[in-house]
Structure formats: structure tokens, C-alpha cells
Amino acid sequence: MGRIVTVQDAFGPGSESPLTRTLPKVAIIPNLDKPDSRQVMQELTAWLIGRKIPVGLLPDHAGLAGHPELARPLDDLLAWCDFAVVLGGDGTLLNWAKVLAPASKPILGVNLGHLGFLTEIEVPELFDAMPKILEGRYTVESRMMLEATVEPAAGAPGESGPSFLALNEIVISKGPFARVVNIETSVGGRLVTTYPADGVIVATPTGSTAYSLSAGGPIVSPEVGVLIITPVCPHTFFARAVVVSAEETVVLRVVTEHVDTMLTMDGQRGHALAPGDRIIVKKASLSARLIRRRGWNFYEVLKRKLQESGGAS
Numbered sequence: 001m002g003r004i005v006t007v008q009d010a011f012g013p014g015s016e017s018p019l020t021r022t023l024p025k026v027a028i029i030p031n032l033d034k035p036d037s038r039q040v041m042q043e044l045t046a047w048l049i050g051r052k053i054p055v056g057l058l059p060d061h062a063g064l065a066g067h068p069e070l071a072r073p074l075d076d077l078l079a080w081c082d083f084a085v086v087l088g089g090d091g092t093l094l095n096w097a098k099v100l101a102p103a104s105k106p107i108l109g110v111n112l113g114h115l116g117f118l119t120e121i122e123v124p125e126l127f128d129a130m131p132k133i134l135e136g137r138y139t140v141e142s143r144m145m146l147e148a149t150v151e152p153a154a155g156a157p158g159e160s161g162p163s164f165l166a167l168n169e170i171v172i173s174k175g176p177f178a179r180v181v182n183i184e185t186s187v188g189g190r191l192v193t194t195y196p197a198d199g200v201i202v203a204t205p206t207g208s209t210a211y212s213l214s215a216g217g218p219i220v221s222p223e224v225g226v227l228i229i230t231p232v233c234p235h236t237f238f239a240r241a242v243v244v245s246a247e248e249t250v251v252l253r254v255v256t257e258h259v260d261t262m263l264t265m266d267g268q269r270g271h272a273l274a275p276g277d278r279i280i281v282k283k284a285s286l287s288a289r290l291i292r293r294r295g296w297n298f299y300e301v302l303k304r305k306l307q308e309s310g311g312a313s
Contacts, residue, residue: 025055083291110123152277154274168203169201197233
């Protein structure tokens with residue numbers, strides 16, 4: 001039987017808990033559509049192998065990293081790893097958060113994109129940060145997700161259609177033509193209003209800094225347990241965003257007559273809706289688990305991102 005490799009073996013005396021902590025198994029998941037992703041994947045893989053860290057990659061990525069022997073099918077990779085390093089932007093992290101949530105595996109997001117509200121590390125600091133991450137010197141932040149279930153108007157009473165997960169938001173939106181949709185909105189079984197608008201967003205606190213913010217919704221700390229209902233370009237002077245408890249169920253019903261209406265999740269997956277369809281939105285039983293370095297603070301990130309985007313000074 002081979003010797004168990006410890007943190008002390010990899011990083012030398014002084015590493016945290018060298019007698020009890022074995023090295024974590026790391027999955028590397030790149031978004032190869034990002035220009036620098038392949039190079040960062042190759043460098044990180046070599047860096048981890050050089051320190052005897054167990055590494056796994058998806059079959060399509062392992063050969064590109066120069067290590068086909070590290071290939072694991074997705075289900076095997078998720079069961080095997082202790083955490084995943086996701087190389088990309090917030091969109092990449094949103095996509096993989098939904099995949100990793102059922103396996104309850106933490107995500108270390110490395111930003112290769114632009115704004116980077118969700119990702120934790122920028123590429124220039126990656127290799128300085130990794131030793132502390134591998135030593136377990138981090139926290140895991142749990143982020144609420146949404147579950148949206150479609151009840152088709154054409155189905156039997158009470159019949160449920162497909163269900164979807166989202167970390168940022170679900171959106172009902174109009175099609176390509178310049179006409180509004182009417183979306184009846186209820187909370188906790190009580191009608192709130194019918195929005196005549198280009199669409200309606202139901203966002204988590206995580207999504208409060210995404211599409212909802214662009215549509216005039218509030219910025220909400222991820223520690224607050226709420227849902228944010230934000231109309232998109234409402235055709236009325238009196239429509240405003242509404243913040244409700246995350247324990248409430250939000251029901252959206254399409255009451256417009258035209259059929260060019262879509263349900264989208266995190267801006268990445270779409271489902272066509274028909275007049276009369278009901279969308280049941282509630283807090284999901286699953287959550288996204290994000291690795292944060294010690295000392296991470298939402299308000300510091302918010303201030304920095306606002307400055308980068310030309311906001312607060």
C-alpha cells in the first residue's frame with residue numbers, strides 16, 4: 001500500500017495540520033471558449049502534478065492538458081474530487097454550479113472573464129493563492145439557488161412540466177417583436193399584480209448584481225434570504241421591484257396571447273412558453289458552494305467591481 005501524501009510533503013514544514021490532512025483531489029474544469037483557458041489549464045495541471053496533488057479532468061480536456069491519463073467521465077469526476085477549479089467567467093461558474101450542486105462539491109472560480117462577481121481568484125494571483133487553498137485555509141459560502149417548474153396550460157390540472165435550476169435568476173421575456181407580455185404575479189398564493197412589460201425577473205441575492213440590477217432592481221447581500229421580483233421595462237409608471245421572503249413561492253402566469261415568450265435560467269438555457277402556462281418559482285433544496293479565501297467580504301468585492309465598471313470612486 002502506498003504512503004499517504006500529506007500537506008507537509010507538498011509544501012514543507014509549517015503547513016496546516018500536516019499529520020491529519022491529506023492532499024485534496026482537484027478537478028480542473030476550463031471554459032475553452034476563453035482565450036487563455038487552455039494555457040491556464042495546462043499550467044495549473046503541471047503545477048499540481050509537480051506537488052503530487054491528485055488531479056482529474058474531463059476526457060475532452062485531459063488530452064489538451066497533455067495528460068490523457070487524468071481523464072475521468074463527468075459522473076466519476078464529480079464523485080472523486082474534493083473540489084473543482086472552474087476556469088472562466090461568471091457565466092462559466094453559473095453553468096457549472098448547477099452541475100456540481102447535486103454532488104455538493106465546492107467551486108473555486110478563477111476569473112478569465114470581465115466583471116467577476118462570483119469568481120474568487122484572478123489569474124495573476126492563482127498560483128500564490130493555491131497553496132493556502134490546498135491546505136484548507138478557506139471557507140465555503142453557500143449560495144441559494146432557485147427551482148422553476150412549468151405547469152403547462154395545455155396539460156391536465158395540476159400536471160407539472162419540466163423543472164430547472166438557477167443560481168442568478170429565472171426570466172420570463174418577450175420574443176423578438178416589439179410588443180409587451182402580461183405576466184400575472186402571485187406570492188404565497190396571493191395576487192400581487194399583472195406586469196405589462198418586456199419581461200419579469202425572479203432573482204436570488206446572488207443574481208441581484210446581474211440582470212435584475214440592470215433592470216433597476218436592488219443590490220442584496222447574499223446572506224439575506226429573499227427573492228427579488230423585478231419587471232423588465234414595465235409599461236406603467238407604477239411597477240417596481242418587490243423583495244419577498246425566500247420561503248415564499250412565486251407564481252408567474254403568462255396571460256398574453258402571442259406565443260413568442262421564453263423562460264430562461266441564468267441567461268443560458270431557454271424553454272418556450274405558451275399562453276396560460278404557470279411557472280412556479282421557489283427556493284431550491286440544492287445550493288451552490290463557493291470557495292472563498294479567508295477575509296473575503298461581499299461589500300469589498302462590490303466596491304471594487306463598481307469602481308472597475310465606472311461607478312463609485
